[in-house]
Amino acid sequence: MDNSKETPKVSRREFIKKGSSLAAASGLVSLAAPAILSSRSPNGRISLGFLGTGSRACEILRSITGYPETFVTDVCDIYPPNLEEGAKLSLNDKVRKHEKWEKVLEQKDVDAVVVATPLYLHVPMSVAALEAGKHVYSEKSMGRTMKECNEMLASAQKHGDLVYLVGYQSRLNESLKVTKDLVNQGSFGKITQFYVHFDRNQTWKRVDVGPEWDRQLNWRLYSEYCDGLLTEVVTHEIDMVMEVLGTLPVSASFYGKILVYQDGRENHDSVMGTWEMEDGVLGVGTAHLSNASQGVGWSLLGTHGTVASSGGGLKLYWEKEARHLDSLGIKHKFTQVQLGQSLKESESPNTTPAKVLDFKVDNDYDLNTGRAFKHFYNCILNGTKPVMDAVSCRRTSIAALMAYHSSINGGRLFTRQEIEAMG
Numbered sequence: 001m002d003n004s005k006e007t008p009k010v011s012r013r014e015f016i017k018k019g020s021s022l023a024a025a026s027g028l029v030s031l032a033a034p035a036i037l038s039s040r041s042p043n044g045r046i047s048l049g050f051l052g053t054g055s056r057a058c059e060i061l062r063s064i065t066g067y068p069e070t071f072v073t074d075v076c077d078i079y080p081p082n083l084e085e086g087a088k089l090s091l092n093d094k095v096r097k098h099e100k101w102e103k104v105l106e107q108k109d110v111d112a113v114v115v116a117t118p119l120y121l122h123v124p125m126s127v128a129a130l131e132a133g134k135h136v137y138s139e140k141s142m143g144r145t146m147k148e149c150n151e152m153l154a155s156a157q158k159h160g161d162l163v164y165l166v167g168y169q170s171r172l173n174e175s176l177k178v179t180k181d182l183v184n185q186g187s188f189g190k191i192t193q194f195y196v197h198f199d200r201n202q203t204w205k206r207v208d209v210g211p212e213w214d215r216q217l218n219w220r221l222y223s224e225y226c227d228g229l230l231t232e233v234v235t236h237e238i239d240m241v242m243e244v245l246g247t248l249p250v251s252a253s254f255y256g257k258i259l260v261y262q263d264g265r266e267n268h269d270s271v272m273g274t275w276e277m278e279d280g281v282l283g284v285g286t287a288h289l290s291n292a293s294q295g296v297g298w299s300l301l302g303t304h305g306t307v308a309s310s311g312g313g314l315k316l317y318w319e320k321e322a323r324h325l326d327s328l329g330i331k332h333k334f335t336q337v338q339l340g341q342s343l344k345e346s347e348s349p350n351t352t353p354a355k356v357l358d359f360k361v362d363n364d365y366d367l368n369t370g371r372a373f374k375h376f377y378n379c380i381l382n383g384t385k386p387v388m389d390a391v392s393c394r395r396t397s398i399a400a401l402m403a404y405h406s407s408i409n410g411g412r413l414f415t416r417q418e419i420e421a422m423g
């Protein structure tokens, strides 16, 4: 990130709020706006406090501690081994360690917090952090309920001078931009269907912790803490598809079961169902913890072709028998795609196999996470608006919550209005 060309935007409110601690720390009399944020930490770095230092926070720490902007001042976790791991990965031997997350928010020199706790804590922590004048990188999903998502949106809008974003890091994928362009150009004809899937063969249950920690650390299994597969994993894939389509679901009908892991869990280990989008496009969503063959990914299917994403790479296919659709007035432009590896004028969809496009950063989890933090830093330092903002992430949560409520109600169709009325 090059911060040298642009002047950091600091609102008067932030200027005043942060001014006193800055003055105390630096002894400066004249506070030039561009220096405000960087003066709070040595060498222009952003002071970060981590709320929760479990598995995801540690992945984040491994990805970002090498960046010049990163300065981890505080870590917090209720589970001592995770707190120690987070402290170690902070690469700061003076890092402050806390058991209570509120203590992090009391630290005047903390610029921003990373919320990487179970879902039920995302909104309480993020709202309190914004109230305390901290920028927030919240892990996905935005919130566990419609009420929480609405509260979060209101808080983000109230604190428009602070950055709030949700960690849908794949929203920044280059492959997503390419997909959007191809879909908008009509490369795949009229999009009629999509599939989003997240299939793994793993229990999701930690067995290395005593019963006193079971619920806190196996939170994914219990409905008190999150909404299971739909808010935890499928949410990533539906987020990307909605970003390309630009539409919202009008209804959802999903089934959920505990098919394999009869271990006292409440959240389903298997879900499957459909959304209908506002323009009539139909989508299937599935997630299983008992079979990994379908892997993780999404695909968009149109009258003239298909784009399938897995891990960040793309496979593009064109339909062999699509020319009859021209007479129905369905336009396509597959011969005009100018993407190096895509169809050339001389190629025929009848003979050309799938085109594979690879994207190094998109395919690499650590680089992908790092890119999301570069984006977060850029928003803080340069006043750029976050791509994964509160408005769009609330929409993604609506889609996941529609599917979730249907899945815990025996597949009953839920409309968007019903879900929104819960807020």
Ligand SMILES: NC(=O)c1ccc[n+]([C@@H]2O[C@H](COP(=O)([O-])OP(=O)(O)OC[C@H]3O[C@@H](n4cnc5c(N)ncnc54)[C@H](O)[C@@H]3O)[C@@H](O)[C@H]2O)c1
Pocket: 051, 052, 053, 054, 055, 056, 057, 076, 077, 078, 079, 082, 099, 100, 101, 115, 116, 117, 118, 119, 121, 139, 140, 141, 167, 168, 169, 216, 217, 232
């Ligand atoms: N963006 C991604 O690709 C991605 C990947 C994995 C997880 N996540 C998200 O990250 C979040 C954390 O997931 P995880 O896999 O790290 O789970 P985890 O269980 O490994 O970590 C959660 C941590 O929060 C701590 N915690 C619980 N209550 C707390 C409290 N009151 N105060 C402080 N700490 C508390 C736990 O002790 C634990 O260490 C979840 O929201 C998850 O959905 C995102």
